[in-house]
Amino acid sequence: MEYWKKMVIVHAIATYTDVMDLAVMGLVIPLVMPIWKIGPADIALLSMITLPLMIIFSYAAGFSMDAIGRKKVWMLGNLVCGIACLLSILSQNWLQFCAYRAVQQAFTSWATQGVYTMLAEESPPDKRSTLTAVATTFPGLVASLSMGGIVSLKAIYPWIDWWTLMIWLGVWNIIATALGAAVLREPPIWYERKQLIKEGKLPKERRLELHKLLFKKEYRGPYWTAMIVAVIFGFQAVFAVPNTDYGSWFTVAVLKFDAVVIGQITMATSWFGLIIRHLVGYTADKIGRLKAGLLYGTLATIITQVMWRLPYFLPVGPNLPLIVAWVICTYIFGHAAATDLGWFMMIGESIPTQVRATGMALQWVLRRVLLLIFSPMVGFLAAQIQPPIELFAFYQLAWGIIGLAIILFALKRGYETVGKRLE
Template sequence: MADSRPPGILSRQLILSLYLPATLLALGQSMVAPVIPVFTKSFGIGVDAASLVFVAYSAGALVATFPAGYLMDKIGRRPVLLAGPLLTAVGSFMTPFSHTFFELLFWRFVVGAASQLWQQGRVLVIADTAPHDQRARQMQWMVGMTRTGQLFGPSVGGFLAAGFGLWIPFAVHAALTIMAVIPAYNMIKETAPGRRRRNDDSEEVKAQGWGPVIKYMITFQIVAFLCIQILAQFGRGGQEQGSLNLYAVYAYDMGPGELGLLNTIAILFGIPVPFLTGYLMDKFGRRAVIAPGFAAYAIAVALMSLTAFYPLPMSYFLATYVLVQATAGTTGGTMQVLGTDFSPQENRGRFFAIWRTIAQLGATVSPAIYGLIAEHAGFGIAFLYLSFCAVGVVLGLSRVLGDTRAKR
């Protein structure tokens, strides 16, 4: 009898189709992260307009989210997932050749949309295939490998930009993205239930459609979860796209080399965190890990706000910068684990289309709100806003939402 057990957490299949691509994609993306704020500043715009670079990235992800989820139910996970890296390569390569700020926004929009195709597709495949007691580890270890890929990317990208030109990191990012999709092409199989079993008279196919999904989405538990998801996105303020770098550039006049080194140090502290949180979420439950993570992040950004209110030494800013990045690592990917637990087996792509669209809507407006507050009320108030949103996540998880994986 054939062995039908799912692959182990460190199987060859997961290494080549999940962990290695995540590492390469993150390496390329992190190389351009410290360069984008500097390239944006070269257009001679203020911090509120500069934040639109991160809004454009999130807007691209937002526009792609709904059709991506629907198409993954309609035509399958695999074609949508593999299209993401190819579009990312094109968008990244063209970014440094932008002649106007609006061209730059367009290519960041393309990269954001493409990245969402890969990210949403890969998470959906995990939801289809991973055992429930292994799901958090697969998703969080993907985050961990992403952070591993980000370790040297900022320093290398900053060095290449400073020494050879701003366009070099973007070209390398495009090349790494193409490399990432090569092993995934053969290893990733179709996992959509409706595509694996083509019997149109089956009960599974008959259950496909928007009606059951909408009915499920308006239950109290899912509505509460979506509200908490939005607060989580607001609390991050576009940090995952590098919005915190804007503060370093505009308040401390840091260049790409300094930003690259600073990001590398912060990522080094954060690498072990997702591996630990994935294990703990599978063992003790999601809420037991997510709530403390957002609480620690809330404290960190509150401490960062002091650098804007008082003339504190550079050493304090550097320490709090690393602390914010490290605690943000405890929140990265955790809400996706929670949402995947809530996703139904059938119509999962449609559920993702609605859920992730709402999440991306929060991610889209969050950097703009952060930049607007920073421009008109100061960075200190903007950091406190992020902290209050994170506290809202903690309260929502602790007081309202039930756990999806209690300790057994």
């Protein structure tokens, strides 16, 4: 079997843990809300604790991957994340849990950045987004089914609680580390470029330092376009702040869904992630990163204006019309989050190997700096403005318009990179 196929399989198995790392709070928060009395301001506190650490670790991950290798950093990220998950069950209050969560999130970023960097460098040029979708789709499905299933079983086994999810997550992170150690390799393109630089055989004009990357004409257009749009549209990007940070609060406090119903919805809609990510990845490879981003960003911007206003049109509570409407809105919104598949590949395709991981890491740094500002700001404003759902809707409309305008500008300038051979 060709190595890139084995790599995709391993990343698919290992990314199961990354998906759970990022999505677990959607199930944990409903479970701890009645225990620790969690509200929007408390969720904002979590962002204020985790994001500064993630900003530092995001850049450190990119720099370290360019310096010592992609695989090593990826393994360390998974291992430490697993240990932090297991230790988090010792938390006695929300603040203690936030501290463990900060460590977990910081090292999850190492694992996630390693995945996207290795996929960009080892995948065939015409399949980069599609294979990234494959590597992240099936684990997303399994993660949703398993964690949603665990929460749903709480109705039968009352002893199941938030700590059950954290143990499950921690064990899988450690398994992923062992699997990666046995199968993955350092990308040859990185190793060869490292050797050329070390031996002084790389021509001077082909050596590119990071500060030059940011401003050199041949790179800056596509690179900065992908950088900026990635921090707007995408999973855990600024456009998605109301959904990722306050979606759980909204479903419990406003829509009046209980934890069991949320778990059942998660299980029933798990297949959506598989469909969405594969569709978006395939589309980005076929029509281009920019056109795919424009299409799905437009759909997401429109649907958010309906999503937050569902209580105006339908009675709240676990009734079928509201559940169906919420599922449909979430499904359509999910396409924008999945455009990460295209933006990550566009960033990787825009820049040379010796600074690729660092250049890709800067996207995470910029994203988290903005999240550090906007995530708590939205939470604190939501605590003051009534109803907060109007704030969420306006926020996403504004960011959606900004993101779509940038994509249109990039299309006009011809910044598309799909299928480009890596330097």
